[in-house]
Amino acid sequence: MTATMEPSTKVTSPRLDSKVPDTDDIANMWENHKFSMKLVNPNNKRKFTVIVVGTGLAGSSAAATLAELGYKVKAFTFHDSPRRAHSIAAQGGINAAKNYQNDGDSVHRLFYDTVKGGDYRSREANVHRLAEVSVNIIDQATAQGVPFARDYGGLLDNRSFGGAQVSRTFYARGQTGQQLLLGAYSSLNRQIESGGVEMHNRKEMLDLVVKDGETAGIVTRDLLTGEVESHSAHAVVLATGGYGNVYYLSTNAMMCNVTAAWRAHRKGAFFANPCYTQIHPTCIPASDDHQSKLTLMSESLRNDGRIWVPKEFDDARLAADIPESERDYYLERKYPSFGNLVPRDVASRNAKTVVDEGRGVGPLKNGVFLDFADAIARDGAETIKAKYGNLFDMYANITGEDPYSRPMRIYPATHYTMGGLWVDYHLMTTVPGTYAIGEANFSDHGANRLGASALMQGLADGYFVLPYTIGDYLADKLGDSPVPTDDPVFKAAEAEITDQTNKWLAVNGTKSPEHYHRELGKIVWDRIGMARDKNGLEKAGDEISSLEEEFKKNVRVMGDNTSMNTELEKVGRVADFFELAKLKARDALVREESCGGHFRVESQTEEGEALRDDENYSHSAAWEWHDESTHQTKHEEQLEFKHVKLSQRSYK
């Protein structure tokens, strides 16, 4: 149901009110808007219960901040401790427009870079706000004791990251995500200790409960006992991460899943841009069929490593035996000015091209070389070791190969998902009272995310945006009690979950949930991976549907529903991945342009670069769920670019 207007008078679907303030003064928009939003009196805040699902950077920071403000917060994680969320694995750093290095950075430059980096598919107002609050994040984290890197004067150090032309990235060795999460977690601890947050560990949200069109609460399953419980609240905040594991192999953690967001989608939250996925170019290739996940290595390796493959097809020689003249340094050849430092999506796509041609390296011919021989010859092994020692050790540990004496093998892997639940300027989904923050929403990165911006966005949402905007919704609810958990809407949701759980246990087919997840991942990777085309996407839809049918009939879930059962946890998550994958294929199919992480083979420049179609696709696609037998309806939010001029990327 695409908005069928004349191209010149495109309008946004009426269901998608972005609530962006009507002003051209983007620099003061957020400040002014904060003033115009309704407030909840400090004494009244304790009368509101807010549920926060997920305790990564976004969830922990939101739960802690809401509790500091005085709201009654119930936080949920399916982990044994909030500190295990996958935000912890982020290596590189966090951007902030502090301009501590005096190199001309500013809020406006960070805003500009993020919109441009997102290939003009994000909402300007949100991105500008993100850039504004980025500076507060660094202050907050430092005060919490996050040990950012410092120079000898004791002041904060920065580095340039992901091709940015200013040094605005703050980092804590290669473990920035870990340290920031521990910071947010410490704030959460303080609130748990003081009673502001009621922490629910090892409980997985399995449904969002909506009554009379407004959020009533959630239903969870206790992962230790199988017990299904209802929790009611005035508002629900979903901070449940991205859906990268739909590819099965990704750099996401084993338990990352789309279930909470998907169940909200099924209850009325629109799901936006599921086709946008970021593929990270420098991961370690899979070694065999039993590979369970992929490991990312910092992009910084491309600063000194040279990427190449043999010119010959199916060349089985060792790298050292291939003479210089028979090597193809394809990035340096195709992009003389940027060379090996082209953006993530370009590097990834080119790696796919050469591997698909049959020039891949390694036992499974599924990688390209990242060669440090020249760098070692130029700077000496010691220098290289000082720069990349820990990464080299990690590589050697995983592959059993010594990267000092033979080139590394790398291949792209799914890393981050820009799509997610559609949210307005207040971060509220299309279900009133349900919010989505962090990677779970779609808001700030457009079609492609810049390096070191994920941590920034998660914390911006949790610390500095949601705590303000949620008051605007709650202020009108003063005096309303949450829907009691014995209300029929909760009972119905509980019964549905119990019913579904029993159904899974009763299928008693022949293959594990893991098997179907792996098979699904292969389809999604092949068809909706780095390069997509009409034919493949159409096939993907059919292939996913038929595999899903088999899955439902033939999955085998061992164990019971009264004690910890990781198989039972998994099967529900895989089922939701199937539904998401179908939507992803459709979203990719109807977006007949290339932009950021979405590359349609049909839409490329003569040089083979991604070619946007701003005339027809300058919008976010938000999908509305009806029921299992009906396709979702597409709504469009038109994107306007008043402050950043649209341009086509070129890295020649």
Added chain:
Amino acid sequence: MSENNINITLDVWRQNGPNDKGRFETYEAKEISTDSSFLEMLDVVNERLIDDEKVPITFESDCREGICGTCSLMINGQAHGPNKGQATCQLHMRTFSNGDHITIEPFRAKSFPIIKDLAVSRAAMDKIQHAGGYITVSTGSAPDANLTPVPKEASDMAFDAAACIGCGACVAACPNSAAQLFTSAKVQHLNLLPQGQSERWQRVEAMVDTMEDYFGTCTNHGECYEACPKEISLDFIAFMNRDYVKAKIKNRKLAGQN
């Protein structure tokens, strides 16, 4: 059998729930790729168990890159297996040889009750964190990050402590089930920084007292350091011990008893 595959025998601890007695069960794991990780080997064993309509082995893992601290396992009597500075998820099968016999047990301590098979609850470690593992600074009240310079040495040392992933290997490896290495890392991360000074003495008292509610006493074996996937230094334990007794004296002064 390809040259990269090995056959091994596993003795795995199986226990249905916290009150079950538990026992070892033996599994033959054939044709295991030496390129796979230890946990991927267990994945394979589990898939084969499911094929035989048997209940797979419950174990926990998440990030599988050594940072989240979810994975555990005592492998051949060592927490996180034989390699130093590695979590179980970073252990690869090339560490083992064809024909090896591998014993896998859960992390054990009174405060690590077994949930099922190899999965244990480490909730007691969170309790220590709740007691004082934070700096009191509400969102929005922080001064500019560069207002207080932090000596690089202090910052680096705080980071060394903050690298702790809270996996519980220190407790598992400790013959006394003590959580000294974990607690000291958490205490000293904040106590070493200027930002953490206001609450330094209350923090160390609160966290140590909570630690002693659940865990044993350090006798300075040093097993924890050997088991620690992040190689947290024993020095932090010494720092914590000093801070703790100092706190007892300081707090007496604060109470006006001088």
Added chain:
Amino acid sequence: MAQTLSDLRNPQPIRKRKKALPFPLNVWQSAIGRKWVMALTGIGLLGFVIAHMIGNFHVLEGPAELHEYAEALRGLGGGIIPRLWLLWVLRLGLIAMFGLHIAAAYTTKEISRKASDGANFMDGQKSYPGGRDYVAANYASRTMRWTGPIILLYLIFHLADLTWGLLPHTDYIKGDPYNNLSNSLGNLPVAIIYIVANIALAIHIFHGTWSLFQSLGLNNPKYNSARKGLAAGLAAVILLGNLTFPILAQVGVIDNDKNECAQFTEEALNTECFEELLSHGGE
């Protein structure tokens, strides 16, 4: 110990926290505080062991010199404090240190036992039914709980033997340490007991010395590597020093035949005999 499912989220504390006592008793209330007490008393006891060993080297000089040393101890603070008083103060201090050291060791071990409940126990410590592969823990650190009691038992034996004269094998003469010592250590079973106990003592001192820096928080990354050396050196010196006595007694270097005053009975211990010998030696 039965666990409930709620224990999985909220494990039961292994001990009840008591109301905080005033300083310094509150130090004793915590295990870390007790480790401090153990370390501080350990230092005191270590001082005693060294002083005791050095004093005993008088035996090598001869019976009269040993007698003179014993007299000097009894007369500590002479001229100001009545005879034996200061010695008793030191003895009481020593007893208190022993008492605190043992109490700290016993109670902290109990805490650890409770913290390991449900796991197997071997030698009083947690173990894994599938076997345990120690990496850092050495023989010394793992046997503190055995070397400690061995030393305590030996201490009682040693006092009964040489201080109280309760053992049947010696011709005990109160106030004649040379006689008592040479007769006792000249007896092979006693010498063996002495040697075994001192090996246990050395092992105990080895781990104790390394460990006390850690317990007191006196470590510095710069000097950490020296701690093992210091601990080994101290243990070795004390072991070698203390072993000279039984060995020399066995080979006849320390022999009561050299004790010219030994013919006197207990009732008639002739202090003058020793004094005469000493004054001759002085000529």
